[in-house]
Amino acid sequence: xxxxxxxxxxxxxxxxxxxxxxxxxxxxxxxxxxxxxxxxxxxxxxxxxxxxxxxxxxxxxxxxxxxxxxxxxxxxxxxxxxxxxxxxxxxxxxxxxxxxxxxxxxxxxxxxxxxxxxxxxxxxxxxxxxxxxxxxxxxxxxxxxxxxxxxxxxxxxxxxxxxxxxxxxxxxxxxxxxxxxxxxxxxxxxxxxxxxxxxxxxxxxxxxxxxxxxxxxxxxxxxxxxxxxxxxxxxxxxxxxxxxxxxxxxxxxxxxxxxxxxxxxxxxxxxxxxxxxxxxxxxxxxxxxxxxxxxxxxxxxxxxxxxxxxxxxxxxxxxxxxxxxxxxxxxxxxxxxxxx
Amino acid sequence: xxxxxxxxxxxxxxxxxxxxxxxxxxxxxxxxxxxxxxxxxxxxxxxxxxxxxxxxxxxxxxxxxxxxxxxxxxxxxxxxxxxxxxxxxxxxxxxxxxxxxxxxxxxxxxxxxxxxxxxxxxxxxxxxxxxxxxxxxxxxxxxxxxxxxxxxxxxxxxxxxxxxxxxxxxxxxxxxxxxxxxxxxxxxxxxxxxxxxxxxxxxxxxxxxxxxxxxxxxxxxxxxxxxxxxxxxxxxxxxxxxxxxxxxxxxxxxxxxxxxxxxxxxxxxxxxxxxxxxxxxxxxxxxxxxxxxxxxxxxxxxxxxxxxxxxxxxxxxxxxxxxxxxxxxxxxxxxxxxxx
Numbered sequence: 001x002x003x004x005x006x007x008x009x010x011x012x013x014x015x016x017x018x019x020x021x022x023x024x025x026x027x028x029x030x031x032x033x034x035x036x037x038x039x040x041x042x043x044x045x046x047x048x049x050x051x052x053x054x055x056x057x058x059x060x061x062x063x064x065x066x067x068x069x070x071x072x073x074x075x076x077x078x079x080x081x082x083x084x085x086x087x088x089x090x091x092x093x094x095x096x097x098x099x100x101x102x103x104x105x106x107x108x109x110x111x112x113x114x115x116x117x118x119x120x121x122x123x124x125x126x127x128x129x130x131x132x133x134x135x136x137x138x139x140x141x142x143x144x145x146x147x148x149x150x151x152x153x154x155x156x157x158x159x160x161x162x163x164x165x166x167x168x169x170x171x172x173x174x175x176x177x178x179x180x181x182x183x184x185x186x187x188x189x190x191x192x193x194x195x196x197x198x199x200x201x202x203x204x205x206x207x208x209x210x211x212x213x214x215x216x217x218x219x220x221x222x223x224x225x226x227x228x229x230x231x232x233x234x235x236x237x238x239x240x241x242x243x244x245x246x247x248x249x250x251x252x253x254x255x256x257x258x259x260x261x262x263x264x265x266x267x268x269x270x271x272x273x274x275x276x277x278x279x280x281x282x283x284x285x286x287x288x289x290x291x292x293x294x295x296x297x298x299x300x301x302x303x304x305x306x307x308x309x310x311x312x313x314x315x316x317x318x319x320x321x322x323x324x325x326x327x328x329x330x331x332x333x334x335x336x337x338x339x340x
Numbered sequence: 341x342x343x344x345x346x347x348x349x350x351x352x353x354x355x356x357x358x359x360x361x362x363x364x365x366x367x368x369x370x371x372x373x374x375x376x377x378x379x380x381x382x383x384x385x386x387x388x389x390x391x392x393x394x395x396x397x398x399x400x401x402x403x404x405x406x407x408x409x410x411x412x413x414x415x416x417x418x419x420x421x422x423x424x425x426x427x428x429x430x431x432x433x434x435x436x437x438x439x440x441x442x443x444x445x446x447x448x449x450x451x452x453x454x455x456x457x458x459x460x461x462x463x464x465x466x467x468x469x470x471x472x473x474x475x476x477x478x479x480x481x482x483x484x485x486x487x488x489x490x491x492x493x494x495x496x497x498x499x500x501x502x503x504x505x506x507x508x509x510x511x512x513x514x515x516x517x518x519x520x521x522x523x524x525x526x527x528x529x530x531x532x533x534x535x536x537x538x539x540x541x542x543x544x545x546x547x548x549x550x551x552x553x554x555x556x557x558x559x560x561x562x563x564x565x566x567x568x569x570x571x572x573x574x575x576x577x578x579x580x581x582x583x584x585x586x587x588x589x590x591x592x593x594x595x596x597x598x599x600x601x602x603x604x605x606x607x608x609x610x611x612x613x614x615x616x617x618x619x620x621x622x623x624x625x626x627x628x629x630x631x632x633x634x635x636x637x638x639x640x641x642x643x644x645x646x647x648x649x650x651x652x653x654x655x656x657x658x659x660x661x662x663x664x665x666x667x668x669x670x671x672x673x674x675x676x677x678x679x680x
Contacts, residue, residue, distance in 0.1 A: 116501075127607040133577075134498050154576045155603045158474050159499025161456075161575015235501015236494045237473075244584045244609035263495045267467040269584035269612035276613065281620035 040311030042329035043078035045213045047071050047091055048315070049101050049323035051259040051303040052206035055337060059100065064335050066098045067325045071335070074211060075327045084213035084221035084255070085123050085146075092119070092142040092223040095209035099181050102207030104140060107179045107227025109188040112234050115179040117141045117227055118241035120156075121149060124220030124249035124309075131156040131241040134234075137163060139172040142225045145241070147171070155243060159235070184230070191231040205229040207323075208240055210257025212249070212307045216329075220255035220309060222247050222271075229262065238262025244272035251309055253278040254285050260302010260319065268296050274306055274314075289314035380651030382669035383418035385553045387411050387431055388655070389441050389663035391599040391643040392546035395677060399440065404675050406438045407665045411675070414551060415667045424553035424561035424595070425463050425486075432459070432482040432563040435549035439521050442547030444480060447519045447567025449528040452574050455519040457481045457567055458581035460496075461489060464560030464589035464649075471496040471581040474574075477503060479512040482565045485581070487511070495583060499575070524570070531571040545569040547663075548580055550597025552589070552647045556669075560595035560649060562587050562611075569602065578602025584612035591649055593618040594625050600642010600659065608636050614646055614654075629654035 049067050074091040078084070096104025107115045119141035120131035130149025133156065138144050147169050148157050157165050166173065187205075208226035215221075224247045226240040239246030239262040246262065248271035249255035256271040265271070270292050277288035285308035293303060293316040303317025305324055315324045315336075325335040389407050414431040418424070436444025447455045459481035460471035470489025473496065478484050487509050488497050497505050506513065527545075548566035555561075564587045566580040579586030579602040586602065588611035589595035596611040605611070610632050617628035625648035633643060633656040643657025645664060655664045655676075665675040 122607075129607055134501065152573060152576075153603065154573060155606045156577040156582075157573060157575040158577055159501075159575055161474065161499075161573055164574060233492060233494060233497060233501055234504060235497040235499055236492075237496040237498055242496075242582060242584075243606050244582075244612060248609075263493065266495045266583050267462075267469055269588075269609055269616075272584060272609035272612055273616065276609075276616040277620055280617055 040214075041332075042216050043214055044307050044311050044313060044326070044328040045071060045074045045078055045087060045091070045211065046305040046307050046313055046315065046326045047074065047209075047211045047324065048257060048259050048303070048305045049095065049209050050207040051317050051319040051322040054320045060337060062100050063323050063337065066095060066100050067323055067335055070094045070211070071325045071327045071333065074213060078213060078215055079329065081216050083217070084215035084219050085121070087213045087215065088211040088221045088223035089121060089142055089146055091211040092209055092225045093140045096140050096142060096225055100207065101209045102205055102227045103209045103225040105179055106181045106184060106207070108184050108205050108230040110228075110234050111231050113188065114176055114234065115227055116234060116236075117179070117225070118237055119145045119223070119225035120241040120243060120247040121145045121223040122221065122243055122247055122249040122255070123149075124222075124251040124255055127250065129155050129243045131243065131247070132162045133158040133237040133241045135162055135166070136176045137173045138166045139174045139178075142223055144169065144171055145223075156241065158237065179227070187230050195231070208259045210240075210247070210259060210305060212255035212257050212305055214255070214307050214309065214311055218251070218309065220249045220251050220307065222249040222255040222257050224257045239265035239270065242266060244269050246271055248272050248275055250275050254306050254308045256304055256306045258302060258304040259322065260297070264297055264301045268292070270297060270304065274304070278308070285312045286314045289316050293318050380554075381672075382556050383554055384647050384651050384653060384666070384668040385411060385414045385418055385427060385431070385551065386645040386647050386653055386655065386666045387414065387551045387664065388597060388599055388643070388645045389435065389549050390547040391657050391659040391662040394660045400677060402440050403663050403677065406435060406440050407663055407675055410434045410551070411665045411667045411673065414553060418553060418555055419669065421556050423557070424555035424559050425461070427553045427555065428551040428561045428563035429461060429482055429486055431551040432549055432565045433480045436480050436482060436565055440547065441549045442545055442567045443549045443565040445519055446521045446524060446547070448524050448545050448570040450568070450574050450576075451571050453528065454516055454574065455567055456574060456576075457519070457565070458577055459485045459563070459565035460581040460583060460587040461485045461563040462561065462583055462587055462589040462595070463489075464562075464591040464595055467590065469495050469583045471583065471587070472498070472502045473577040473581045474499040475502055475506070476516045477513045478506045479514045479518075482563055484509065484511055485563075496581065498577065519567070527570050535571070548599045550580075550587070550599060550645060552595035552597050552645055554595075554647050554649065554651055558591070558649065560589045560591050560647065562589040562595040562597050564597045579605035579610070582606060584609050586611055588612050588615055590615050594646050594648045596644055596646045598642060598644040599662065600637070604637055604641045608632070610637060610644065614644070618648075625652045626654045629656050633658050
């Protein structure tokens with residue numbers, strides 16, 4: 001935290017796990033949403049670093065530190081009047097460089113022992129969206145997603161074609177092995193061994209990252225980036241880069257980034273569903289998000305972060321943990337991992 | 341039409357363009373939906389062969405014949421008690437072989453002068469779904485989509501990974517040039533020339549195919565297959581293979597297959613939106629489909645076909661034409677192209 005601008009904000013803000021919320025708690029969440037509707041904060045940023053099983057206690061402080069660093073970067077931009085779109089891109093690209101998270105450096109391994117990266121970004125103002133999937137050599141997939149949005153008439157580019165576009169755009173490239181980390185390789189080996197034993201999944205793919213934000217101009221944006229699931233078939237695309245499944249933004253309702261069993265989020269159009277429960281079903285953001293995670297999806301399918309156009313925040317999850325944080329213009333700065 | 345079973349049905353059925361419906365006509369559509377709700381047909385199949393600008397009059401009879409052949413194949417299966425999932429796969433795979441349509445043989449060319457094929461299939465009973473994108477050598481993309489659904493834990497496979505899966509499954513392969521047709525090559529040349537002149541689009545990508553069905557057991561299914569848009573960047577994925585964008589099925593509401601400007605369908609989660617307008621907004625199928633095509637999407641963005649769990653049918657479009665047909669257990673057999 002180098003910029004003095006935010007120092008008072010951060011000093012004032014307690015790191016309060018409890019109030020960072022979770023799934024369930026409908027009534028409390030409603031109250032919170034209503035209070036925020038009365039006078040919305042000038043800007044809000046919510047960040048996640050994946051859902052899944054309880055973390056190794058040794059790693060917990062590192063996960064917290066990673067999310068906090070990303071929150072500070074995004075908060076600084078939003079405080080200065082930057083756009084929500086720029087903020088979520090900056091947050092996600094920082095987390096892509098953190099080897100702890102399953103996005104960019106530190107991404108999980110495919111069944112073939114390689115890495116394939118997916119990302120999406122969406123602007124709530126005009127529904128512009130850009131996404132990439134099955135990338136192999138792009139250091140920051142979220143940046144390429146942004147370029148798909150701004151430099152092509154398309155929304156989603158995949159595989160070789162997306163790599164060729166990366167070359168045309170001149171974004172930073174790395175060898176596929178640059179994404180390797182010993183921890184993720186061990187997880188691949190464990191996952192293959194687990195499959196042979198037909199044992200229960202280990203949740204080893206933990207660490208998809210995402211951000212949603214509301215900026216001073218009242219615009220929403222969402223971004224998500226992931227390496228997918230450990231041991232996935234090459235070419236598999238999950239929900240993260242799919243608009244409406246794992247990423248969504250619409251100024252009329254909310255911005256959403258999901259984390260969990262991607263195929264489940266796809267089959268239920270989970271991210272768009274939160275928005276449509278609000279738009280067509282009259283739910284508050286908290287109710288809509290709880291409905292999707294608690295009723296539409298199955299227990300243990302995952303979680304999501306969402307911010308409404310009124311500044312309300314929801315972060316429900318049905319897994320043991322959702323690494324998450326929220327920061328806003330009023331000095332709220334909270335990071336949490338488990339259920340409250 | 342070789343099977344005697346359906347002959348009486350087909351002889352009785354007039355080919356009535358007018359009642360095959362279009363966009364707009366909300367009140368008439370409502371009445372129709374209500375009548376059908378009162379006693380639903382034992383099965384219903386709706387097929388489309390793409391939306392766009394007015395057809396070359398010379399081609400119109402061929403488009404009709406292609407759609408009719410596909411309708412007969414699907415109707416035969418549904419009449420015998422086959423599943424909606426098998427019927428939509430059979431319909432779409434037949435259209436993939438028809439060089440007139442922009443799916444399989446006859447697919448449009450990418451900017452690189454190649455073909456890249458996308459398809460998706462979804463079961464309304466259990467929300468199982470399978471999809472493929474950026475395929476280059478698979479003769480029937482819809483069959484590979486079905487195999488993704490049934491043989492993998494995934495929903496979407498793309499590019500090289502999807503090709504490797506095709507090899508593992510032993511599906512029929514062809515050289516990429518097998519998909520070539522002189523008409524589509526001419527369209528690529530025209531489109532590139534048009535871009536240089538910065539003239540208005542020609543609608544040359546016409547011909548995405550899709551089918552939605554309700555079977556005797558009351559289950560819905562949807563399938564869509566496409567070559568995408570003429571002159572697209574390699575790696576570009578449109579709405580067709582994306583669950584919730586161009587393809588959707590949910591026994592609780594409806595099955596949908598879209599056709600039009602794919603990026604618009606993605607940004608608005610168009611197919612899932614029809615279903616959610618019904619589920620959360622209390623709309624009838626006809627109202628929900630008209631809302632999405634007439635209000636949510638822009639004029640000229642495209643059209644969709646949909647069948648409800650009550651047997652109601654909607655086929656709105658905001659383009660000049662939507663090649664479409666509906667056949668049901670009561671002897672309805674209608675094909676239409678332009679607005680009524």
